[in-house]
Amino acid sequence: MESTPTPTPPQQQQQQRLLPLVVVFLFVVGALPAATHGATSSPHFHPVVLVPGNTCGQLDARLTDEYEPPTPACRGGVRYGSRASAGGGWFRLWENFTALQEDPALSPCYADQLRLVYDPVAGDYRNVPGVDTRVVSFGSTRGFRSDDPARKDVCMERLVEALEEEGYAEGENLFGAPYDFRYAPAAPGLPSGVFSDFTSRLRRLVERASERNGGKPVILVTHSLGGLFAMVFLDRTPLPWRRRYIKHFVMLCLGVGGSPLNMWPLAASSIPSSSSLVGSVLTYGNRSFASMFSLLPSPAVYGDTPLVITRAKNYSADDMPEFLSAAGFSDDEVALYRARALPVTLDLRAPLVPLTSINGVGVPTVDKLVFWDGNFSAKPQVVNGDGDGQINLDTVLALERLIGDDPDQGYFKSILIPNTTHKGVISDELALKRVVSEILGANSIN
Template identity: 30%
Template sequence: MLKIVMFILSVAVAEEFEELDDESIELIEFLDGITRRRDLDPVVLVPGLAGSHLEYRNRTGTKWNTLWLNFGRTLPGLWQAYKKVLQVNYDPVTETYSSNPNIVTRPVDYGGLKGVDYLDPVVKTVTKMYHPLIRTLQETGYEEGKNLFGAPYDWRLANAKQVMSNGMYAQLKDLIERAFSINKGKKVHVIGHSCGCIFLRQFLSDYVTKEWKEKHIASFISTSGPYSGSVEAFAHLAAPRKWVIPTLSPNDVHELVQNFAGIYWMLPNMNAFPPSKVVARIPSLKTVITVENMTAAFATTGRRMKLQGVEMTQKHISHMEPPRVPVHIFVSNGKSTTKEVIYDGTANNWWKKAGTDVIQDGDGTVPIESLLAPTKWKTMQNEPVDLTVIPRESHLGIVGSKQYLLAVRDIVSR
């Protein structure tokens, strides 16, 4: 009975957006024009923040349930219980994030595609991640588990320090080696989106050796990479703010995301921005928050947990060392993107409500300076680095654009 109720609730959410369709007519028509190819290099797909499908079980149980994302459980009456399993804990002594101690979590279908295709298999269209690219590559001749692989990860527990030792990079290294072996020594293209780009950049720069990369990696395809972070990340930590899940209030979102390690990894940093880059203004305090002093937004309001998260991130963030593999950068521009936020409340409550956004150019989520930061690698490594700008696509929408799909197909296949 509970499963039936959950399905009906998920359908209700989907119908609100008129989005139960598996594929749009536009995508179907596009795929009809894709021809098969014979020379296919192996591909590994790494998603961004909140882009991996996750599951959990009670520590004493055996049944796995959806952790992220289940639209039905974000509805009133179900949200509080769902939030408890989603939230994580931060230990300032060990500087690590961990799940609720009563549960065990894992990415869905690691190595397969179910963990990076859709986030909610019921509400598909609004939870598409790599689906358009997966379908394009499949029409080209790719097969799941043979030369097309997914590498979902628990982005709630992913930050610059923790991924080096919590097994995420070890698992990715093993998957790339397996893809290489299955394909009889063909080098592997690793494709990242958003936070998946900085996840992959650090893996390539800091985790694996030069010799390993020369043997196993064909290229790094970076899509919408927030290499100098995003003001949106700060804004979600600073005050209640609406997110992509329409059933959650700004206060619900704020309470949920404040512990996620991945959102701290996406805070504005000095990879492209100067220390004086303005992130927020608080007129009632006559205070300007910059990249250099972001901790002030939390230290002065007694929010110690967030202060510790920001301090830890700034301490351990791995900067712009080049990956030293061929790099293909895909970004978009021409979308209204948050440059800074003005908080108009009083000195005692400015953080209680979302501020007013000051707008600049970008992809709707990441400012253009942050997106273009990796172009500096052209002078930092011998391997080629190329840039493709696809105008007026959103941060995630670029993954479904025809120009992007055809360009990636041409990189990985012949």
């Protein structure tokens, strides 16, 4: 068993300084009144649009003659159950849990067809040549459901059920905005076709949801990566539009600083076999996904604090280009991080709409990764801090500072739920009740 490094005295002092703030804040939040379940009838609800977290958008794919498979077995695409997807027809690419369980040999096909490549002529990311993809069920929450029972707790399915129990109805005042999680927003002025298409569709969805509900503005509810997408979306829409169409923004499980945890899958050029085929395939693909650069620790939050530690060199958020080079990324790929992802991370701003941020705390969360021998493909030792297991408390506090520094933000409420994980915020019974209570309460906040 590998040992876990003990935090240094400065780290212990920092944790001791943070603890009183968290405890006091939880006490104050716990005293706030919650909305009463069932107190509002369905016709009076403001419509809700849900934007899920990473990997929760379902993707269909089809293959053309241009596709060059890694093995002949991949020519027909990933089978769905017993039905083959040959002949150019659409098939479920993500998440095809059934296919991978029935035929693990399809794993290389799955990984290859999920990969992205950067097109230097277009200046943008795209699918592997010969692979067409589309997001399933945009506008609906039906696409949040998975044929993998374990993912019921991951992709807002329980939140959908809880809202329906309160009187929300799919397609009437409850809508979903899934997206292709492999892509990401780029710095202003740079092409980002898939993300731009998503924001255009999201804007139209919000407008239609409002129109269908008597002109009521929308409550936008996001989880994890969906919160980053929504923050960029709101920042790039005119302020009058935001104030007309967004009643409230409820952001779950997101700060503004990324996470050291996301440096691990980028570090490893090859990932050891996993008990989860889906996990292995997804981790393999992560090195090509534009979105993984967007989730790296922000220099604005972490600065020169060591995040990856080796005998020869330590890497901080300020050293991210050097870390990516050491992890095997080419000079061109590092340049993409600098030009496309980093400016977005550094330019996150208050959304200037009423905002409630809800995060789990009290769960060991990676603060530092130790690859002492410099072997990034080995399992690292970890130094844990506070957070929800994925999102560090540091990034949540950074969000509070960001909001507090903007006098135009107006209403802002931050809720920390003790001993709750990243997925637990949208699946654990007590946490889910609090989230639903805040959504219902947002209906009456001016």
